[in-house]
Amino acid sequence: EAQVTQNPRYLITVTGKKLTVTCSQNMNHEYMSWYRQDPGLGLRQIYYSMNVEVTDKGDVPEGYKVSRKEKRNFPLILESPSPNQTSLYFCASSLAGQGNYGYTFGSGTRLTVV
Amino acid sequence: EDQVTQSPEALRLQEGESSSLNCSYTVSGLRGLFWYRQDPGKGPEFLFTLYSAGEEKEKERLKATLTKKESFLHITAPKPEDSATYLCAVQDQAGTALIFGKGTTLSVSS
Numbered sequence: 001e002a003q004v005t006q007n008p009r010y011l012i013t014v015t016g017k018k019l020t021v022t023c024s025q026n027m028n029h030e031y032m033s034w035y036r037q038d039p040g041l042g043l044r045q046i047y048y049s050m051n052v053e054v055t056d057k058g059d060v061p062e063g064y065k066v067s068r069k070e071k072r073n074f075p076l077i078l079e080s081p082s083p084n085q086t087s088l089y090f091c092a093s094s095l096a097g098q099g100n101y102g103y104t105f106g107s108g109t110r111l112t113v114v
Numbered sequence: 115e116d117q118v119t120q121s122p123e124a125l126r127l128q129e130g131e132s133s134s135l136n137c138s139y140t141v142s143g144l145r146g147l148f149w150y151r152q153d154p155g156k157g158p159e160f161l162f163t164l165y166s167a168g169e170e171k172e173k174e175r176l177k178a179t180l181t182k183k184e185s186f187l188h189i190t191a192p193k194p195e196d197s198a199t200y201l202c203a204v205q206d207q208a209g210t211a212l213i214f215g216k217g218t219t220l221s222v223s224s
Contacts, residue, residue: 103212
């Protein structure tokens with residue numbers, strides 16, 4: 001089944017403790033991206049990657065890092081999480097040309113930083 | 115600056131009561147307008163892509179239309195299982211991001 005898999009689904013952590021949220025896709029998509037979703041603010045892009053070793057900032061990159069060493073994986077790293085990073089996070093992927101299929105989203109990671 | 119505005123924020127319908135959701139957008143060169151459905155606690159699920167004014171697409175009880183400044187998602191004879199948040203998005207000119215509206219939460223009661 002074509003899908004984007006995120007782990008973990010839920011995570012509660014403490015301020016300053018480094019964490020990684022994993023994202024993997026099995027569709028051979030070139031493009032991958034991370035979004036966060038907050039009430040009243042909607043979905044906002046954090047980082048994106050057009051292909052292996054090519055990453056760039058989205059609208060809200062502060063406090064986050066990413067890497068793209070393999071085509072299928074695009075982990076999101078929070079080096080020193082803070083409470084304002086409490087949010088629902090989504091990973092998405094697509095073919096570079098988009099086409100008629102849009103982005104495929106993962107099921108989400110709900111992160112709470114206390 | 116690219117911008118997407120959806121209205122209404124929330125919509126309550128009776129089963130079978132047809133209605134429309136609105137998505138107005140400002141973008142410098144439309145590369146595509148997308149509609150997604152999102153159920154609580156889940157990721158957005160792709161519904162449609164529209165590329166040019168006058169284009170229409172249908173899927174079951176849903177029909178999406180596009181003009182030069184807005185898109186409509188028409189819901190015909192909705193059922194309770196159509197209850198969800200519907201998101202509209204446009205692709206930015208660089209093709210590197212989707213710009214999302216804040217969504218319309220639809221509740222259909224039987």
